[in-house]
Amino acid sequence: MPHPALIHLFGCRASASRLFRRYTTFHSDDAFAGNGDPTERRLISEDEKALQDALHRQRKTEWKRRQGGQTFLDHVVIHVRGGRGGDGCVAFHREKFQQYGPPAGGNGGRGGDIYIKPSSHLTTLSSVPRRVVGNPGGTGSGTWQNGRNGEPTVIEVPVGTVVRELAPEDPSRAPDEWEAHEKEYEGLDDEERRARWRARRFVHFPDSAGDNEGRSAFREAIWDLIKVDRELRAQRRERNAAPLTLDLDHVEDVTIPVDAPLGRPHTQNLGRLVASGGEGGYGNPRFVGPENRSPKFATRGYDGERVSLALELKILADIGLVGMPNAGKSTLLRALTAGRAKSEIASYAFTTLNPFVGVVRVGLDGSIMGGTLQELVHDDTVMEKQRHRELLESGALAHAPTRNQELNAAAEEAPETALEAFRFTVADNPGLIAKASENVGLGHSFLRSMERSSALVYVVDFSGPAPWDQLTVLRDELEKYKPGMSKRARMVIANKADTIDSEDVGAVVQAKGKLSALEEFARAKMDGLDVVAISGKYSQNLRKVVRLMRGYVEDARREPLQPTYAYTSSTSNL
Numbered sequence: 001m002p003h004p005a006l007i008h009l010f011g012c013r014a015s016a017s018r019l020f021r022r023y024t025t026f027h028s029d030d031a032f033a034g035n036g037d038p039t040e041r042r043l044i045s046e047d048e049k050a051l052q053d054a055l056h057r058q059r060k061t062e063w064k065r066r067q068g069g070q071t072f073l074d075h076v077v078i079h080v081r082g083g084r085g086g087d088g089c090v091a092f093h094r095e096k097f098q099q100y101g102p103p104a105g106g107n108g109g110r111g112g113d114i115y116i117k118p119s120s121h122l123t124t125l126s127s128v129p130r131r132v133v134g135n136p137g138g139t140g141s142g143t144w145q146n147g148r149n150g151e152p153t154v155i156e157v158p159v160g161t162v163v164r165e166l167a168p169e170d171p172s173r174a175p176d177e178w179e180a181h182e183k184e185y186e187g188l189d190d191e192e193r194r195a196r197w198r199a200r201r202f203v204h205f206p207d208s209a210g211d212n213e214g215r216s217a218f219r220e221a222i223w224d225l226i227k228v229d230r231e232l233r234a235q236r237r238e239r240n241a242a243p244l245t246l247d248l249d250h251v252e253d254v255t256i257p258v259d260a261p262l263g264r265p266h267t268q269n270l271g272r273l274v275a276s277g278g279e280g281g282y283g284n285p286r287f288v289g290p291e292n293r294s295p296k297f298a299t300r301g302y303d304g305e306r307v308s309l310a311l312e313l314k315i316l317a318d319i320g321l322v323g324m325p326n327a328g329k330s331t332l333l334r335a336l337t338a339g340r341a342k343s344e345i346a347s348y349a350f351t352t353l354n355p356f357v358g359v360v361r362v363g364l365d366g367s368i369m370g371g372t373l374q375e376l377v378h379d380d381t382v383m384e385k386q387r388h389r390e391l392l393e394s395g396a397l398a399h400a401p402t403r404n405q406e407l408n409a410a411a412e413e414a415p416e417t418a419l420e421a422f423r424f425t426v427a428d429n430p431g432l433i434a435k436a437s438e439n440v441g442l443g444h445s446f447l448r449s450m451e452r453s454s455a456l457v458y459v460v461d462f463s464g465p466a467p468w469d470q471l472t473v474l475r476d477e478l479e480k481y482k483p484g485m486s487k488r489a490r491m492v493i494a495n496k497a498d499t500i501d502s503e504d505v506g507a508v509v510q511a512k513g514k515l516s517a518l519e520e521f522a523r524a525k526m527d528g529l530d531v532v533a534i535s536g537k538y539s540q541n542l543r544k545v546v547r548l549m550r551g552y553v554e555d556a557r558r559e560p561l562q563p564t565y566a567y568t569s570s571t572s573n574l
């Protein structure tokens with residue numbers, strides 16, 4: 001019953017009732033499905049509600065990751081279809097004084113193949129088309145002219161992409177060419193199926209379809225095609241049993257022969273074949289036999305192979321930083337690379353939305369290379385930009401040395417530090433929070449890029465009361481992503497140690513106690529991880545961090561290479 005004030009507001013009881021109904025439906029505590037009509041509404045089960053919530057969160061996550069024009073993508077599924085073969089042609093040769101010439105229909109051309117090729121010009125999978133259909137082969141025509149073959153199509157992907165063909169049971173796989181045809185035949189009786197199959201396989205001379213049916217040459221051709229179908233199906237089954245996996249981690253210089261006109265190169269580097277085009281159909285001369293001198297039918301081209309490919313971009317970094325939002329991972333990466341890694345820093349959660357790799361260069365004396373830049377304070381990006389703008393506007397930077405001049409000056413001052421002793425890469429990652437495996441926050445799909453990091457480093461905010469709580473959450477989330485992954489963690493970095501007031505004796509004692517407790521926790525509960533207290537913002541105590549990291553990387557590089565690719569099917573965002 002609507003409130004009297006609503007009736008007064010809307011002037012009539014009907015409008016007020018409508019609004020009242022909508023309002024109560026929308027705000028009702030129970031969740032309903034249906035179009036709002038009470039008779040059609042039904043209570044949503046708990047599972048459905050959880051699924052809807054998860055889908056909603058997934059959309060929100062994806063939307064957030066694409067903010068600010070960032071189209072970084074590291075995992076996509078694409079559907080690829082080889083080009084269709086061209087149809088054969090039914091024709092008879094005609095010439096002056098030769099009214100009934102021999103059969104002269106050309107064969108159809110082959111459909112274009114699809115190749116995949118790594119390219120060093122690409123850095124993300126965002127430009128890779130989600131659907132690729134190969135070029136069709138040309139149809140044959142009269143006077144024995146064969147159709148032209150379809151041009152091959154090359155899909156370019158960034159170097160470091162792993163290509164995996166989806167197995168038949170994978171839910172995101174599109175049906176292959178045979179399954180697609182089976183779907184077309186669903187619900188048809190045998191007679192209709194046969195008629196459809198023939199229509200898909202044969203071309204008839206005008207008004208000759210009925211006549212052809214009764215001829216033995218046509219029946220033989222049907223048997224031949226049935227055999228070909230069987231062979232193709234067997235090939236498909238073999239392919240399904242051993243899906244393709246390619247690790248495109250370098251640009252290959254492999255050339256293959258291609259059709260090209262005279263004067264053009266007859267070999268090209270197209271990459272690796274992923275889906276072949278269909279064979280072209282035969283023209284009617286193919287079916288000439290002792291009993292049938294003028295066959296009035298030809299065959300149609302075959303469909304190209306259809307495959308669904310999961311493309312995954314591996315970011316290779318020696319060390320991966322794992323931490324909760326705002327722990328200071330991006331600040332640490334900036335400090336470790338002496339300001340060269342321009343990762344965004346801000347005091348809000350989820351500043352970093354995609355993994356970011358920086359190179360750490362270690363000098364002969366164990367310092368981080370970067371000269372005078374080491375004294376920089378790595379503050380929030382907006383503040384740094386603002387400060388820079390103020391300096392620029394005031395003219396203070398008019399005669400300032402350039403970045404390279406600064407580096408050179410530093411090298412001249414201390415030549416021994418200018419020699420590089422070691423180099424490794426560190427990946428900064430988005431923040432990981434509790435329940436990330438249920439797609440809370442940014443989810444944890446970005447951990448995929450860390451699967452190949454040889455060592456992981458936890459970064460915790462040391463200014464909080466119980467930094468060890470963060471460690472437990474991080475370890476659990478890593479384990480949920482992939483059992484055994486937390487074993488790769490080697491060190492705990494207690495960041496923001498500068499927040500302790502060094503003048504306040506009580507605070508210093510308390511911080512020391514907290515550090516001992518953290519060390520004890522790491523020793524007892526986390527398999528004896530190293531613990532280092534640092535300040536990323538002011539680049540304090542980083543030498544120790546670099547020394548330890550170098551040790552982990554050297555260990556890993558000495559070990560034999562791990563298997564290049566291990567796929568986890570449960571890493572989707574849902």
Ligand SMILES: Nc1nc2c(ncn2[C@@H]2O[C@H](COP(=O)(O)OP(=O)(O)OP(=O)(O)O)[C@@H](O)[C@H]2O)c(=O)[nH]1
Pocket residue numbers: 323324325326327328329330331332344345346347348349350351352353378379380429430431432495496497498499534535536537538
């Ligand atoms: N005082 C102090 N502040 C720091 C330190 N390191 C980082 N911060 C501040 O902490 C805030 C978060 O730093 P970020 O580096 O963006 O943190 P993050 O872990 O990358 O955060 P997400 O990208 O959101 O996961 C920023 O305001 C930094 O200035 C530090 O060592 N000392």
Ligand SMILES: [Mg+2]
Pocket residue numbers: 329330331344345351352428429430
């Ligand atoms: Mg960050």
